[in-house]
Amino acid sequence: MPTSTLGKTVAIVQARLGSSRLPMKSLLCLHGYPIIDWVTQRLSTSRLLDNIIVATPDTPMDAVLREHLRSRNIDTMSGSENDVLSRFCDAARLTGADTVVRVCADNPLIWGEAVDRLLLFYAVTHCDYAYNHIPRNNLWPDGLGAEVLSAELLFDLERKAETPSQREHCLNYIWDNAGQFRIATFDPDEAVLRRPDIKLDIDTPQDFARLALAPLRIDMRADEVVQIMDRAEAASA
Numbered sequence: 001m002p003t004s005t006l007g008k009t010v011a012i013v014q015a016r017l018g019s020s021r022l023p024m025k026s027l028l029c030l031h032g033y034p035i036i037d038w039v040t041q042r043l044s045t046s047r048l049l050d051n052i053i054v055a056t057p058d059t060p061m062d063a064v065l066r067e068h069l070r071s072r073n074i075d076t077m078s079g080s081e082n083d084v085l086s087r088f089c090d091a092a093r094l095t096g097a098d099t100v101v102r103v104c105a106d107n108p109l110i111w112g113e114a115v116d117r118l119l120l121f122y123a124v125t126h127c128d129y130a131y132n133h134i135p136r137n138n139l140w141p142d143g144l145g146a147e148v149l150s151a152e153l154l155f156d157l158e159r160k161a162e163t164p165s166q167r168e169h170c171l172n173y174i175w176d177n178a179g180q181f182r183i184a185t186f187d188p189d190e191a192v193l194r195r196p197d198i199k200l201d202i203d204t205p206q207d208f209a210r211l212a213l214a215p216l217r218i219d220m221r222a223d224e225v226v227q228i229m230d231r232a233e234a235a236s237a
Helices: 002-006 035-043 060-071 084-095 112-125 151-160 164-168 172-176 205-212 222-236
Strands: 009-014 051-057 075-079 099-104 129-131 147-150
Touching: 002 112, 009 035, 009 084, 035 051, 035 060, 035 112, 051 060, 051 084, 060 075, 075 084, 084 099, 084 151, 084 164, 099 112, 099 151, 112 129, 112 147, 147 151, 151 172, 164 172
Parallel strands: 009 051, 009 099, 051 075
Antiparallel strands: 099 147, 129 147
């Protein structure tokens, strides 16, 4: 089984309440659930993750988010607000991760199966870093997947990354130095999911309104999500 090479596999969810474009985003109610609950519940359907932890900034505001997550029995930790790379490394050390899956809390429709496919792909290709969270050189919708790398590489980035951008956007060092790494991605198997034109993440109030007005369910399959969003877009055109 190729996943035996992954060791302990931990999803670290990057979340905060201080977003400038959409404050309190993680606790906004989307169809009856806070957005962070969409992320953690849908992520928990992954069969290959050993643990999920939400890494928040160590601010008084974000203590509210951590308290909410603890009430849901979700592991949390807090770290630097701006040095997200160090926060991720602290979370990886705390959980004893061998393989780290990076998840952004603005992806309420993340799909556990997409994470599992990513992990299998990473295990068999032996690349340094793999992703399917954005449609960059692949046909995935924006917001169904994640990113993966070894904890060893993550700790190496912590030593090497120097610019504010590389510390705040914790995997930017890889993209800034792409020639030094084996970066890989892949397409969805299903034709219905080959939709790089569809945006499912939430960055702005307009993004939130678009998903809030679509009849989505927290347990909805990815193909259903795509079909619902197509119908919603057609109705609003």
